[in-house]
Amino acid sequence: MRASDIVSLAGEALRRHRLRTGLSLLAVAIGATAVLLLTALGDAAKHYVIDQFAAMGTNLVVVVPGRVETSGFGAAALGGTRDLTLGDAEDIRRRARAVREVTPFSLGAAPAEYEQRHRDVYVMGTTSAYAKVRHLSLSAGQFLPAGDPRRGEPVVVLGSKLRHELFGSENPLGRSLRLADARFRVIGVLEAKGQSLGIDFDDLALVPVAAGMRLFNQSSLHRIMIQAPDEASIPATIRQVRAILVERHKAEDFTLVTQDAMLQSFRSIINALTLALAAIAAISLAVAGIGIMNVMLVSVSERGREIGLLKALGGQARQILSLFLAEALLLSGAGAVCGLLLGTLLLQAASRIWRELPLAPNPFWAAAILIFALCAGALFGMIPARRAARLPAAESLRGRR
Amino acid sequence: MNAASEAGHLSAKPELIQLENVSRLYRVGETEVRALDGVSLHIHQGDFIALMGPSGSGKSTLLNVIGCLDPPTSGVYRLDGEEVQALSEKRLAEIRQKKIGFIFQSYHLVPRMTALRNVELPLILAGVDPKERRERAKAALEPLGMGPRAEHRPDQLSGGECQRVAIARAMVERPSILLADEPTGNLDSKTGEEIITLIEALNRTGLTIVLVTHDPRIAAHAGRLLYMRDGRLLSDAPPAQAAYPAAPAPP
Numbered sequence: 001m002r003a004s005d006i007v008s009l010a011g012e013a014l015r016r017h018r019l020r021t022g023l024s025l026l027a028v029a030i031g032a033t034a035v036l037l038l039t040a041l042g043d044a045a046k047h048y049v050i051d052q053f054a055a056m057g058t059n060l061v062v063v064v065p066g067r068v069e070t071s072g073f074g075a076a077a078l079g080g081t082r083d084l085t086l087g088d089a090e091d092i093r094r095r096a097r098a099v100r101e102v103t104p105f106s107l108g109a110a111p112a113e114y115e116q117r118h119r120d121v122y123v124m125g126t127t128s129a130y131a132k133v134r135h136l137s138l139s140a141g142q143f144l145p146a147g148d149p150r151r152g153e154p155v156v157v158l159g160s161k162l163r164h165e166l167f168g169s170e171n172p173l174g175r176s177l178r179l180a181d182a183r184f185r186v187i188g189v190l191e192a193k194g195q196s197l198g199i200d201f202d203d204l205a206l207v208p209v210a211a212g213m214r215l216f217n218q219s220s221l222h223r224i225m226i227q228a229p230d231e232a233s234i235p236a237t238i239r240q241v242r243a244i245l246v247e248r249h250k251a252e253d254f255t256l257v258t259q260d261a262m263l264q265s266f267r268s269i270i271n272a273l274t275l276a277l278a279a280i281a282a283i284s285l286a287v288a289g290i291g292i293m294n295v296m297l298v299s300v301s302e303r304g305r306e307i308g309l310l311k312a313l314g315g316q317a318r319q320i321l322s323l324f325l326a327e328a329l330l331l332s333g334a335g336a337v338c339g340l341l342l343g344t345l346l347l348q349a350a351s352r353i354w355r356e357l358p359l360a361p362n363p364f365w366a367a368a369i370l371i372f373a374l375c376a377g378a379l380f381g382m383i384p385a386r387r388a389a390r391l392p393a394a395e396s397l398r399g400r401r
Numbered sequence: 402m403n404a405a406s407e408a409g410h411l412s413a414k415p416e417l418i419q420l421e422n423v424s425r426l427y428r429v430g431e432t433e434v435r436a437l438d439g440v441s442l443h444i445h446q447g448d449f450i451a452l453m454g455p456s457g458s459g460k461s462t463l464l465n466v467i468g469c470l471d472p473p474t475s476g477v478y479r480l481d482g483e484e485v486q487a488l489s490e491k492r493l494a495e496i497r498q499k500k501i502g503f504i505f506q507s508y509h510l511v512p513r514m515t516a517l518r519n520v521e522l523p524l525i526l527a528g529v530d531p532k533e534r535r536e537r538a539k540a541a542l543e544p545l546g547m548g549p550r551a552e553h554r555p556d557q558l559s560g561g562e563c564q565r566v567a568i569a570r571a572m573v574e575r576p577s578i579l580l581a582d583e584p585t586g587n588l589d590s591k592t593g594e595e596i597i598t599l600i601e602a603l604n605r606t607g608l609t610i611v612l613v614t615h616d617p618r619i620a621a622h623a624g625r626l627l628y629m630r631d632g633r634l635l636s637d638a639p640p641a642q643a644a645y646p647a648a649p650a651p652p
Contacts, residue, residue, distance in 0.1 A: 005525045016513045309509045312470055313523040314498020314574070317490055394471035397509070398461070 001319050010326035013299070021331065024288070024295050028335025028377075029342060031285030032369050036343030038281050039365040042274025044357040049266045053259060057133045059100075060259040061237050063088075063224040063245070067253055082249045083220035086149055086209065092226065092244055098236040101227040103129040104149065104209055108216035110180040112205060114166040121162055123179055123205045125152075125212015133227050136201070141173045141188030144208055152210025156184035160192040161202035179205060180215055234258060278365065282372060285336075289376030292331050296324060296384035300391075307388050308396030321389040328381020329374060336373035340366050417577065417609055418444035418467060423476030424632075425462050436462035438632035439476070444611070446577070449604040451623035451640065452613045459632040460613045461582055467611060468501050468580045469493045481577075498527055502571030506583040508563040510555040516542065516566045517551040523574050541569040545599065561592035568599060579603060581612040585619055597622050 014021045065084040089104035096102075105126035112121045128146040130136070136143070143157055156177065163172055172186040184207060193201040207215070228237040238256050246252050300307070310320055344361045351359040425437040436459045444450060444467075452460045465471035466478060469485055478485040480496065488496070503509075510519045517538050524534035542551050545565040555563055564584060571579055581600065585593030597619050604610050614620050617640075626640040 001526055001528050002531075005528075005531075009525070012513055305509060306511060308470075309511070310522075310526065311494065312468065312497060312503045312509075313526055313570070314494050315526045316494045319526060392471075394462075394465040397465075397470070397505070 001322070006319075006322050006326045007330070010323055010330050013303075013323075014327055014330060017299070020295055020298075024292050024331050025335040025338060027288035027291045028285065028332050028373055029339035031281065031288045032336045032339025032373060033343040033346065034281035034284055035278055035369050035372075036340055036361055036365060037346060038277040039274055039362055040343075040347050040359050042270060042277060043362050044359045046267060046270045046274070047358045048356070049270065050263065053263050053266075055135070056259065057135060057225075057227065058259075059228040059231055059234060060133070061226045061228060061234065061241065062257045062259075063226065063241065064255045064257060065220055065253070067255060082251075082253050084224060084254060085219075085221065086213075088245060088248055089221065089224050090149070091248060092224065092241055095244055096226075096237065096240040098228060098233045098240055099226055100229045101129040101133050102224065103127050103133050103226075104221045104224045105130065106209055106212040106216070106218055107222040108212065108218070110205075110215065112162065112166060112177060112179055114175065114177040117166050119162065119165050121179075121203060121205050122199070123207060123212055123215060124199075125207050125209040125215070127209055130206070130225075133225055136193065137191045138188050139191045140171075141186070143188055144206060145187075149208065150210050152208045152212075152214060154182060154184045154211060155187045155208065157188040157190060157206040158186060159190050159200070159202040159204040161200075162205060163189045179207070182211075182215055184211075234260070285369070285373055286376055288335065289332065289373075289380040292328050292377055293380035293383060295331075296328055296381055297387070299327070300324065300384045300388045303388075304391060304396040307391050308393050308398075311391075311393035312397060317389040321385045324385035324388045325378065325381050328377045328385065332373045332377025332381075333370070336370045339373075340369060414445035414447055416443050417446045417448075417481060418442070419477075419479040420466075420473075421477040421479075423466060423473045423478055425459075425466060425471060426474040435632045437466065437473070440632070440634055442627070442634065442637075444609060446609055447604070447607050449601070449610045449622070449624040450612065451620035451626045452611060452629065453615070453617075453620055453626060454629035454635075458629040460629055462632075463629070464580050464582055464611060464613055467578070468503060469496050498523065498574060500576050500578060502574070502576040502579045504564065504567045504571050504579070504581045504584045506586040508555070508560075508567045508587075510563055510566060510570075512555050515552050515554055516547060516558065516562075516569075519555070519566055520570045520573050523570060527574070537573055538569070541573040542566070545569050559592075560588050561595060564588065564596050565599070568596075568603075572603070576608075578609045578611070581610065583613050583615065585614065585616065590618075593619065 063084060086104060089102055092099065093102040103126055105124055107125075108123050109120060110123050112119050126144065127149045128144050131143045138157070139160065141157070144155065145153065156179065158166070158172060166172070166177060167175065172189060175186050176183050177186060178184075190201060195201075209221070213219075213221075226237060226241060228234045238258070242252070242256060245254055307320055340361070347359045347361055351357065420440055420442040423437055423440045424435060427434040427436055438459075440463060452463065454460050462471060466473050469480070473486050476486075481500065483496075485493070485496075511522065514522070517535070520538035520541055521534045524537060529537070539548065539551060542548050545568060547562065547565050547569060550558060550562060555566070558566065579600070584600070585596050588596060593616070600610060600612065601622050612619070612623065620626050621640045623640055626636075626638060627634055628636045
């Protein structure tokens with residue numbers, strides 16, 4: 001029997017029961033749509049995180065105080081942790097060669113106050129290099145002054161939202177506002193940038209690092225961010241920074257985190273989540289496969305006489321098996337294709353609503369869905385198809401229907 | 402091929418079908434049913450045999466055994482020199498395809514297919530090229546007067562027309578045996594007479610025919626009348642001389 005005839009005979013049989021066929025298709029389609037949507041969501045989350053990291057700046061190495069290791073959670077407590085100081089940052093800037101920018105920063109929360117208007121804000125203490133590393137640009141005034149980071153002049157750069165909350169339509173440049181107990185003169189306003197890795201740059205006050213530490217009575221920096229000249233020199237950067245800090249601290253009581261390592265761990269977390277979501281959605285596809293089996297079993301018992309006839313006309317058991325298997329595969333394959341089309345349409349609609357999420361069907365997953373659906377169809381179609389092929393010809397011909 | 406309706410010359414023809422002491426047992430729950438009980442029968446090429454007997458006498462089982470649809474439980478069945486009981490399922494399907502045509506009381510047409518496609522069905526199973534099988538199916542419908550109705554579906558055809566389509570389907574592979582299971586059972590007597598006339602004409606071209614019927618008038622067209630009861634052959638004679646003059650035994 002020709003393959004094209006197997007397909008057209010199977011198709012004719014399916015078309016006879018439009019409702020039954022339609023419902024089976026729907027079940028498979030829903031499963032396929034679910035897998036496609038969930039995997040697209042996982043992909044979108046991954047791209048979102050990658051974009052966020054890219055916005056953070058490139059080729060970054062971050063020094064975090066304290067030893068963060070998976071082994072020995074008490075190590076830092078036992079050895080004692082020395083503060084990460086401006087001196088450390090200065091030494092790295094002067095002595096490490098594989099370094100383009102070094103920018104230390106401190107972080108604290110304080111009430112900001114201007115003429116009866118209050119707002120609780122994050123205050124970041126940093127240096128002029130921070131604007132370069134994080135690609136910050138100004139809508140008015142200037143960024144923090146260059147020069148000795150220990151000076152800590154009482155000046156502040158405001159995020160765009162904070163500026164509107166405190167000053168409204170008034171020009172804030174040159175005005176004085178109060179952060180906790182200290183007065184700061186506004187010298188610049190950031191352009192709107194939005195959230196980036198948990199920091200809302202629009203609702204932030206930036207002050208010189210020494211002023212920031214003084215404000216919160218801190219002895220240690222929050223982080224030191226180091227930008228390597230290029231990706232290839234990141235290992236050298238890490239080596240040099242580690243050597244300098246070990247020499248200064250007499251111990252490795254700090255942790256160096258590369259942007260790449262952070263990105264990798266996020267990526268693997270999201271990949272695992274996507275896979276888990278896809279597996280859950282795939283269950284619905286498998287259930288649809290069982291639905292196909294059920295429909296096919298009914299169909300086999302209804303079509304006993306037809307099966308007997310095919311045998312009387314010289315049909316081999318193998319051919320009858322192929323015919324019923326083809327029906328199961330047509331159902332699952334067509335259902336999966338419908339589901340993929342539906343999913344693609346839904347994703348297009350969704351990406352129009354949530355523009356910041358890059359929602360798009362993933363061709364790899366689309367192929368996997370199709371293959372999975374066909375496998376489920378073949379697996380669950382095999383049982384009814386074998387039953388059909390094994391029906392004794394004489395008895396099925398005599399069957400009631 | 403020569404016509405062969407005179408019983409006297411039958412032995413001159415080659416023996417197509419030989420059954421030696423063939424039995425067929427069915428197991429229904431705990432009890433065994435002997436549908437065929439030691440049947441021995443020789444059929445020559447070109448024979449026209451009518452098979453009569455009450456319901457449950459084993460007529461249909463005998464027909465199915467001859468048609469290689471139902472394997473004998475014991476005994477020897479030789480078809481065209483081949484011992485059927487020893488053959489594989491695959492070979493049996495080939496024999497059904499090439500040597501045997503079936504027609505049934507309820508026609509067994511596939512309702513979703515046109516008459517033409519129903520006739521094409523055996524050729525589709527045989528993997529014949531679409532163009533060629535269309536031609537052959539049309540050629541099979543034409544002499545039965547069904548050419549103009551080729552594109553109709555069974556529900557648009559009368560009973561007699563359906564049976565003509567079924568005959569075309571049975572003949573499209575040019576078999577040597579036509580097995581007919583009460584082909585006129587669902588038809589009025591006039592239409593039944595038309596169908597039996599067609600079958601007679603096929604027999605005159607050399608086709609071997611075994612026909613199950615309840616109707617003595619139909620059986621009268623045959624060259625040999627076999628009468629069965631309880632799985633056994635009780636008589637085998639020309640219809641006019643039948644020892645059991647076809648007691649009509651409606652189901």
